[in-house]
Amino acid sequence: MSKRTSAKYKIDRRMGENIWGRPKSPVNRREYGPGQHGQRRKGKMSDFGLQLRAKQKLKGYYGDLTEKQFRRIFAEAERRRGDTGELLVGLLEQRLDAVVYRAKFVPTVFAARQFVNHGHVLVNGKRVNIPSYRVVPGDEISVGEKGKQMALVLEATQSGERDVPEYLEVDHNKLTARFVRIPTLSEIPYAAMMEPNLVVEYYAQN
Structure with missing residues (x-):
């Protein structure tokens, strides 16, 4: 890991x-930085x-x-x-790991990278294990059979913590997503x- x-x-x-x-x-809980000097007053x-x-x-x-x-x-x-x-x-946002995260197939972007690395993601029916793979509009991203059984996928799809953005069309029952378009800054849910x-x-x- x-x-x-x-x-x-x-x-x-x-x-x-x-x-x-x-x-x-x-x-x-605490807005200061890590380490022993994290609480120092910040200047401009x-x-x-x-x-x-x-x-x-x-x-x-x-x-x-x-x-x-x-x-x-x-x-x-x-x-x-x-x-x-x-x-x-x-x-x-065109990175495959970012799309997997945005589609709510996994709970974090870190989990998305690992999920892709382990071969659980298909793009247009073909397995892709490169997190930086660039998705283009019209591509269909899906979760492989082994991935569908994983607890973190179930946790993520059922979480109300965040919403799927409009530039993705997602079916959480089938665990598929379509990358509709490249988003603008205002559309990205940071x-x-x-x-x-x-x-x-x-x-x-x-």
Whole structure:
């Protein structure tokens, strides 16, 4: 199991926000950061600090991607015509693990990565075990037979903790989802405010 899976709440505390909206997040009880210096009074953050924080928050949200992975996705967004920030979040939402999480087949984005890695997900009837696989509009994502028997799938589909966004069509009885369209920032149900424009500024200067 990935170290990042067991440390997901550390990301919340580091950011000082409940970025996934989970009811068990420690930020719900204490808003200061982790470690012995976590309760120090915070001064005003610099522009660089705000940009770095925005990048770390967005990167952390999608399962704490590595800097190399995130930079590669940003570079592709930058190459395309249009608003780079909007394109960036659209590309992140096209990741297979993100779609599995949004469809409520599993409870967390970390579980989604592991679920895909273990071969429980099919795209258009073919097994795909690469979490970063890019889904395109019209693709059908389904849960394999073994995956349908797993307790975490049952837990996630019956949870009222979050809703399925409109850019997905999901049948929880059949455990299938169709990726309807690439979403805009306003359509993505982030529990905390994401600022991809600051991420663009960060990479423009670094």
